[in-house]
Amino acid sequence: MAAAILTATLLLAAAMFFAALFRAYTHTGRAQADRLAEQYPAIRRKVEFWAPRWEELCASLQLLMVTSRLLFILSTALLLLRTGVSLPILLGAVVALILLSLFLLELVPDALAIAFSDRISARTLPLISLLAVFIRPVAWPLARAARVLRHAVSSGAEEEDRPTHEEAILSMVGPDQDSDLEAEEKKIIRSALEFGDTVAREIMTPRVDVIGLEDSTRISEAVPIIRRTGRSRYPVFHEDLDDILGVVHVKDLLVLLGESKGSSPVISAVKPVPFVPESMPISDLLQLLRSQQVQLAVVVDEYGGTSGVVTIEDILEELVGEIHDEYDVREAAVRHLPDGSVVISARTPVSEANTIAAVHIPEGEDYDSVGGYIFSVLGRIPRAGETVDGEDFTLTVQAADQRQIHLVRITPKHPVASAAT
Known part of the structure; x- marks a missing residue:
């Protein structure tokens, strides 16, 4: 009896575990999988391998989730049969188990997945990729069948003739369309629709215009550079811009200067900075900057060299146009x-x-x-x-x-x- 109870408990835990993973991987999705490689370099190779096969991972997890759930209900029902309960009580217990599974295997995993989807996916990918290899002969046909079914359902003639939301909005904001929208409003709407197609390389400040501080530069020596250039943040590099160590904020340097630490090197105030590829969509880049609570990222080329830097302001300007403050020198564009x-x-x-x-x-x-x-x-x-x-x-x-x-x-x-x- 004790062994049967332990088995049912382990199956319930397994069902909850795989349900949470299935929701997390589905929530992360293929579109966001590439971002995991940037945020978690230790699993970069696994992400690069599985990103094009993300549906297979989700199908594997769904198979494990359904199997463990059925085994849990079956083992619990058998456990009740061994106790000699009557049929009505057994049926009532099965209904109660279904309701319990609805809460423990649906609502709880959903809440966890939405809150920690990227973290769960990154931490469990090594284990799940190993399990997926063994059950791939079953999961792959399921993923393939699901893809074919979705395509068959969504490829009807009526759907093909029906304009998408994006096409409908574009028809409203086209240059030849009469509408109640002002020209500037139309421009912002079109920028929003094209937002996902823009990549970091298109909006970055190129390397030749990047002003940085060498790591050995004293804070007092950086003051004239800050006065001359008027930036609020500066990349800190070792020897050249291909070896950026982080970023310093002017206000942090001023605090150290006020504490009579002007002879300290700027590296003493450096903060981590994310590195992103030139091809990263700015929608993903904005999400990355927000999640890491930073204002600046270093854009690198395929060889790891610095191509430029990009800020949240650059991303916002892509949407609403140039943003000037009282310190910007405005020139006729x-x-x-x-x-x-x-x-x-x-x-x-x-x-x-x-x-x-x-x-x-x-x-x-x-x-x-x-x-x-x-x-x-x-x-x-x-x-x-x-x-x-x-x-x-x-x-x-x-x-x-x-x-x-x-x-x-x-x-x-x-x-x-x-x-x-």
Whole structure:
């Protein structure tokens, strides 16, 4: 009898365990699985292997959950039979077990999964990946069948003809649509819809413009740099920007300066900083920064070198436009000249430049900005005054140095009427 009770208790614990894991893995989902590799480097390889097969993991957990639940109910029913209870009492006990399982195996795991889904997935992935290997011959067909069923249900002709929510909203905020929305409101809505397609590389401050402090720099020596540049946070590096150790906040340095610790190195006030790939969607990046309660992340390339830095402000500006405070030096982003040409920053995205100047600069996968387009055409860093001709435009480098282009003049070959400012 004692062994039977122990068996039923262990099966109940197993059912709760696998139910919580199933909810957690489902809540994390395939879309968020890649983020686990960034937050938990120790399981990076396992995440990279299982991320494309996430449905198989969920199917494996669901199989384990259902099996352990059925075994729990069966073992408890057999335990009651051994006690010699009557059939009505046995049926009532089974109903009570079902209600109990609804609470212990549904509500409790759901609450745990929603609160700690990423942590649960990361901590248990080594164990679950091992179990999944053994039950894969059964779980894989189940996952495949579920995928086929979903596709069959969602691929009806009526669904194909029905516009999605995104398509419906885009039709309302299109440039040719009449609606009660202001132009700025339409722009924000379109930015929100395109938010998930934007990656860190597109909004980061590039490496050449990153101002950092070397780890051996004294706090008193950093003060002139802070006064000259006016930033609130500075990456701290060892020897060069490819070896960033963390970030320091100006207010922390001022506290140490006020405590007569100006001779201390800035590394004494450094705080951890997350590293993210260039291809990370900014929606995931925003969630990462919020979860770690930091304002800045270092963007790295495929070789681990520093590509730039990105802040929460950069992400918000992608949604609502430029945000200026009282300390920002505001420069005209666009200058319209009387001859119909336009002077813009070389960092202006090609699509935005085409809209501003009413031209058709080709877009490409290897570049995002007007300056990047010029680099791709010339294959080198141009000098001020050099030009690039296109089908309906001429690009003139207005300002450049040995490392980058700063300003570009776009001259349409068939100028349109423009309100010069």
